[in-house]
Amino acid sequence: MNILLTSVGRRSYMVQYFQNALSGKGKVHVCNNCNSVAMIHADNAVISPDIYSKNYINFLLKYCQKNDIKLIVPLFDIDLPVLSSHKKIFQHEGINILVSDVGTVKICNDKYQTYSFLRNYKIATPETCLSIAHAQNLLKKNKLNFPLMLKPRWGMGSMCVYQAETLQELNVFYKKLKREIFNTYLKFESVFDVNNCVVIQEKLCGQEYGLDVFNDLKGKYITTVPKIKLSMRAGETDAAKVIKHPGFASLGKKLSTLLGHIGNLDVDCFMENGKKYVLEMNCRFGGQYPFSHSAGVNLPLQIITWLKGGKTDMKLFSFAKDIVIAKDIFLTNMNSPLLGGK
16 A cells, blocks of 8 residues: 655654554655655655645646555645545545545634634633734623734644734734735635634633544544643644543543544643633644654554554554653755655
8 A cells, every 4th residue: 555645844753654554565655845854754755736736636646646546644734625625536546535524624724713613512712803803802891811822813833923912012913913924825725814814812821731632534533642741842742741631531532523533633722720721623643643653552554454444453542651752853864866866
């Protein structure tokens, strides 16, 4: 079985996880819209068009047909709505895409839809506004307090995030953020609602947690792996302690049942004054999956087993608790034949 990881970026560990799961019985291909470190570790690498290019889907389809790819695993939020909306085209060619349906992707990619979804099901989440007028109204009613976080509505990796301590800062940062969004790749989703592309959110100050919520390929719940986040880097978990927590396990199961996502759901949570809050959700392999994997989970192997007709093996979802894991930084020689080097 050959596998394609899209928008692979620096996720060398994902390449290695799938190579190990294949055990030499298939190749791991990767693509990115420019040369990246993870491409060096793959069995084959290719430069793809930009995700929102009119040639992107056709490029992927032809590449998969040529290289007998049976599974596509997207690793970037922007990729998800595009691939989800074209899922049937690939299925018709016998190519699976590890992506949730369009509705679930929209809920997770859109911070305001995330907020609305969580409030609708009475899951605690920080108060969130789409306009300064709405925020000011809540401030006057003492239903919102400074500091406030301003974020791109369709954002990731803590890009363009500001903290406002006063009304003056709120107004300045709001205007600044709207300009910045359209100078980055965040513009691709933000263009769908230019006037409401910024969210204003109350700041949570408790302990931050992360959840990996695992479902099978039919959206059926399997388990939840909770972690205490010890440090962050560029919006991604950098060090964490894997734990077992009944409260977060039940929260994960509830989110799984409501969303019916496929594969992994990466959830950012806070515990403040003994109350659990959900901040954001990503329905893909997220930055905290390596901690679950290092603790004993092996979702790549289970995915391959499912695609071959096998059943869920709960041994692949067992994990050690109370272990601390941290990411490292390594230097890589980019003169690889895969990238056109010698």
